[in-house]
Amino acid sequence: IEQVIYAIEKTIENKAQIYVLGNGGSSATASHMVNDLGVGLSRRKIRDFNISSLADNTPVITAIANDIGYENIFLAQLENKLAKDDVVIAISCSGNSTNIIKAVKYAKSVGSTIIGLTGFKGGELRELSDINFHIQTEGGQYGLVEDMHMILDHIIYSYYIHLGHGKC
Numbered sequence: 001i002e003q004v005i006y007a008i009e010k011t012i013e014n015k016a017q018i019y020v021l022g023n024g025g026s027s028a029t030a031s032h033m034v035n036d037l038g039v040g041l042s043r044r045k046i047r048d049f050n051i052s053s054l055a056d057n058t059p060v061i062t063a064i065a066n067d068i069g070y071e072n073i074f075l076a077q078l079e080n081k082l083a084k085d086d087v088v089i090a091i092s093c094s095g096n097s098t099n100i101i102k103a104v105k106y107a108k109s110v111g112s113t114i115i116g117l118t119g120f121k122g123g124e125l126r127e128l129s130d131i132n133f134h135i136q137t138e139g140g141q142y143g144l145v146e147d148m149h150m151i152l153d154h155i156i157y158s159y160y161i162h163l164g165h166g167k168c
Contacts, residue, residue, distance in 0.1 A: 001133070001152065001155060001156075003131045004115055004131055004133060004152070004156065005156060005159060006036075007066045007087055007113050007130075008049075008087065008156070010052075010113075010114075011083075011086065011087045012047065012048075012049065012086065014085040015050070015081075016050065016083060016085035016086045016087070017050045017051070017052070017083070017086045017087075018037075018049060018050060018051040018052075018086070018087045018088075018089060019051075019052060019053075019054055019077075019078065019082070019086065019087070019088050019089070020033050020051065020052070020054070020055075020088075020089040020091070020143065021051045021053065021054040021055055021074045021088070021089070021090055021091065021100060021103060022055055022062075022090070022091035022092060022100070022101070022117075023055070023097050023099070024094070024142075024147040025090045025093075025142060025143075026091035026117075026146065026149065027053075027055035027091075028093055028146075029091050029117075029146060029149050029150050029153065030054075030055050030056075030089070030091055031053050031056055032055040032150065032153060033051075033053070033089070033153045034051050034052060034053045034056070036153055036154070036156075036157040037051050037153075037156065037157060037160070038051045038104055040157060041157070041160050041161075041164070044161070045164070046160050046161065046163065046164030046165060047160050047163075047164070052076070054073075054074045054077045054090055054103075060077065061073050064076045064077070069155065070099060070100045071098040071102060072099065072102065073099050074099050074100060074102070074103035075099070075102045075103045075106050077103075078103055078106055078107060079106065082106070082110050082112055083110065083112070084110055084111040084112060085112075086107075086110075086112045086113075086158075087112060087113045087114075087115060088103065088104065088107040088112055088113070088114050088115070089115045089117065090103065090104050090114060090115070090116050090117070090125055090129070091116075091117040091149055092116070092117070092118060092119075092123065092125050093118070093119040093120060093122070093142050093145045093146065094118075094119070094120055094123050094139075095118040095119075095121070095122045095123025095124055095125035095126050096114065096123035096124055096125070097125075098161060100125060101124050101125065101128070104116075104125060104128050104129075105128065106127060113130050113131070113157055114128060114129045114130045114131070115129060115130070115131045115132075115133070116128065116129030116131070116132045116134075117132075117133045117152065118132060118133070118134045118135070118145075119134070119135045119136075119137055119140070119142075119144075119145030119146075119148075119149075120136075120137055120139045120140075120141070121136075121139070121140070122134050122136075122147070133149070133152055135141070135148045135149070
């Protein structure tokens with residue numbers, strides 16, 4: 001958890017961008033994380049994050065899926081935009097979703113920091129991540145893994161609330 005917060009702090013100091021991505025329930029976690037760390041902290045004047053979810057823009061996602069394939073929905077959004085100082089937070093229970101792995105490999109080629117949130121055995125994402133928050137479970141325990149990923153979001157949010165002496 002400390003490594004995740006340190007990477008986020010470094011991104012803020014560099015005035016860089018944080019991109020969050022995930023599929024299904026992990027997509028909901030990505031959106032929730034952007035809400036908490038973006039709007040939630042900014043409106044309390046605690047921290048200003050440049051944070052966005054690559055899973056939130058339905059027209060963009062469906063256009064990419066239709067034109068160049070679902071496996072490219074995150075990669076295409078990062079291409080020509082992602083910078084070395086940026087952070088990619090990739091959330092995947094299995095760690096093996098093709099669209100996430102393609103985006104993460106691209107991010108690594110740019111030199112961006114990869115924070116992986118994984119479950120089950122961790123899959124390829126666990127190996128590719130610079131920092132990995134892993135929940136070891138039996139395969140198929142999506143609810144447990146997704147809940148733990150959401151708890152990480154809330155721990156990070158609470159950390160910043162505490163620093164800013166704000167109220168949740």
